[in-house]
Amino acid sequence: MSTQTAMTIRAGAGAAALSDPLAAGWDALPASTLPLEPTPLDAQPSAYVRRSWEDRSHGAARQVSVSAATVGERLLVRLRWETAAPVRAPADINQYPDACAVLFPLDGTKAEIDTMGSEEQPVCGWHWRAGSAEAFAVTAQGLGTVERLKGHDLEATGEWSGGAWHVTLAGPLGGSTPPISREAALPIGVAVWTGAGDERAGLKAHTPTWHSLSIGAEE
Amino acid sequence: MSSATANGRHQLAMVFDLNKCLGCHSCTVACKTQWTSAPGMESQWWNVVNTMPGRGTPRDVFSHGGGYDAAGEPIPGVLPSSSEFGQAWAFEQTSVFSSGSGVRKPMHPLENDGTSPSWGPNWDEDLGGGEYPHSYFFYLQQVCANCNKPACLEACPRTAIYKREEDGIVLIDEDRCHGYRFCAEACPYKRVYFNEQRYVAQKCISCFPRLEAGVAPACIRQCPGRIRHIDYLDNEEGHVHKLVNVWKVALPLRPDLGVEPNVFYVPPLLPPPFAENGEFDESRSRAPAEYLQELFGPGADEALATIQQEREKVAAGGESELMDLLISRDWNDLLGPFTENPAELERPPRR
Numbered sequence A: 001m002s003t004q005t006a007m008t009i010r011a012g013a014g015a016a017a018l019s020d021p022l023a024a025g026w027d028a029l030p031a032s033t034l035p036l037e038p039t040p041l042d043a044q045p046s047a048y049v050r051r052s053w054e055d056r057s058h059g060a061a062r063q064v065s066v067s068a069a070t071v072g073e074r075l076l077v078r079l080r081w082e083t084a085a086p087v088r089a090p091a092d093i094n095q096y097p098d099a100c101a102v103l104f105p106l107d108g109t110k111a112e113i114d115t116m117g118s119e120e121q122p123v124c125g126w127h128w129r130a131g132s133a134e135a136f137a138v139t140a141q142g143l144g145t146v147e148r149l150k151g152h153d154l155e156a157t158g159e160w161s162g163g164a165w166h167v168t169l170a171g172p173l174g175g176s177t178p179p180i181s182r183e184a185a186l187p188i189g190v191a192v193w194t195g196a197g198d199e200r201a202g203l204k205a206h207t208p209t210w211h212s213l214s215i216g217a218e219e
Numbered sequence B: 001m002s003s004a005t006a007n008g009r010h011q012l013a014m015v016f017d018l019n020k021c022l023g024c025h026s027c028t029v030a031c032k033t034q035w036t037s038a039p040g041m042e043s044q045w046w047n048v049v050n051t052m053p054g055r056g057t058p059r060d061v062f063s064h065g066g067g068y069d070a071a072g073e074p075i076p077g078v079l080p081s082s083s084e085f086g087q088a089w090a091f092e093q094t095s096v097f098s099s100g101s102g103v104r105k106p107m108h109p110l111e112n113d114g115t116s117p118s119w120g121p122n123w124d125e126d127l128g129g130g131e132y133p134h135s136y137f138f139y140l141q142q143v144c145a146n147c148n149k150p151a152c153l154e155a156c157p158r159t160a161i162y163k164r165e166e167d168g169i170v171l172i173d174e175d176r177c178h179g180y181r182f183c184a185e186a187c188p189y190k191r192v193y194f195n196e197q198r199y200v201a202q203k204c205i206s207c208f209p210r211l212e213a214g215v216a217p218a219c220i221r222q223c224p225g226r227i228r229h230i231d232y233l234d235n236e237e238g239h240v241h242k243l244v245n246v247w248k249v250a251l252p253l254r255p256d257l258g259v260e261p262n263v264f265y266v267p268p269l270l271p272p273p274f275a276e277n278g279e280f281d282e283s284r285s286r287a288p289a290e291y292l293q294e295l296f297g298p299g300a301d302e303a304l305a306t307i308q309q310e311r312e313k314v315a316a317g318g319e320s321e322l323m324d325l326l327i328s329r330d331w332n333d334l335l336g337p338f339t340e341n342p343a344e345l346e347r348p349p350r351r
Helices: A026-027 A047-052 B026-035 B151-156 B182-186 B206-214 B237-245 B290-295 B300-315 B320-327 B329-336
Strands: A004-013 A032-035 A063-071 A074-082 A099-105 A124-128 A137-140 A155-163 A162-172 A186-193 A211-216 B010-016 B048-052 B138-142 B161-163 B170-172 B191-193 B200-203 B228-234 B261-265
Touching: A026 A063, A047 B182, A063 A186, A074 A099, A074 A155, A099 A162, A124 A162, A162 B237, B010 B237, B026 B048, B151 B161, B151 B170, B151 B182, B170 B200, B170 B228, B182 B191, B206 B237, B228 B237, B228 B329, B237 B320, B290 B300, B300 B320
Parallel strands: A004 A063, A004 A211, B010 B261
Antiparallel strands: A032 A063, A063 A074, A074 A162, A099 A124, A099 A186, A124 A137, A155 A162, A186 A211, B010 B228, B048 B138, B161 B170, B191 B200
8 A cells, every 4th residue: 555755855946957957956955865665566567577577687777866846837756776888779689678767646646656556546747768769648536547638738748967867857836647746745756667677567666655746836 | 161170260371392492482472572562660570581401591590499398388589680590781881882992892681780600591501410411401491380279379468469269270369469579589480570660460361351352472473383282171172181191191399398389391302312332221311209209209200101102102103192291283272262362452552
């Protein structure tokens, strides 16, 4: 059962330059370090995946630093996590890219983060994948049900520097997927895929509980 | 058309007669031309023909895992590299046609990184096995086998792969596929490809748009050796049912892999080895029986004995339904219900 933690990520006002994940402005904003855990293998929806990974480890990333900012009517979330061997763009068909995502409950706060929500309590997410110019806006109603949304207004940029990935994910305030407002704190989760470990799909490191993202009034 | 199978569904099935294959690759080229010429599909060969004994496509095809063990549990697999499948080579043509240097250099294939390839589809063509003068080889054709227990389908965490109710064809829904490639690992025949440009898995689709128009798949219609039979497995009057279930001379490939494929093979009845006096030694097989059993299961010996017996019957002036089926003097008999001539179909306007 996932619960919401007391750790709060506070979004500060920033400049447009923050779309660059290495922009110096990010250093001036508060960052929260969230612990990551491997997703439960026994919950993977494919017997093949469960069997193939029972003797392998996944969820290599151990923690992620999260900062957030608003720029006009857009919310920017920056993730930073360390990885010594980045996979920026897979060199072959049997290699997998590094990736990350932030997850939000679509309606209320009761959605299970472990199961990627449910039919009754769906979730939505912003997904970035190294080597892809396209960001993905997704919804899910449980494991294996991720659907990509078309016509979204989402941008993502990733840079690997100093032994760590820095990725900004930016979407509109006032939208419905997720329903972000300045008035109410928003539950948020994070997932990180380590390509060097062949991680993809449900094989990833994630925050096993929701955290809280507060935006506040425009300064 | 006969009644449906026990579960109320038809199952499309094919029989490939390994005694008739010329190794001409018309099937492969027909498929390539029809389906895999789009960007991102350059290295995809949904139909492959390999010389056996050989290492196959991808290299050492049966060493990468996948399928199910005797207990029905999935066997972990690995996805071979693009070099092991065989990349879409570039050919160094400039020096041949326009170098002007006077230096002769053979046109040489190059991989993506500019190096020379060390493997590709049918790399070990015609090497075969056995020691001269007892050498032997045969050609083995592979397409998606539309398995009864498709490991690719089971492996996909997104249920992006489905088996059609009406004919048992296994298809990938490219709109649902997110390119995770568990399917490609899990297929024991390694018949699933990955399109890096579109980031989706792709494979043989049994030419289902042709089938829906009553036209046999391209690989079957274009086969000059007329080795390929297609029909619903439950059509008791059809070639496929008779060869698989009645005469039991058409066998699944590597049945030990547990996926219950619906492509069946008439095993090769090779000439016997030579005796020391230079005559054929009819008591022995040129291809080790164990090898054919490994490929086609425990029924291989009996299937070969049946074919030999029926051949001898015809040679002695008798008649044999089995030989008539395998010969198929009217080639439309190979095609089951898919005898429409595509040249005579009304075509939709070109887009």
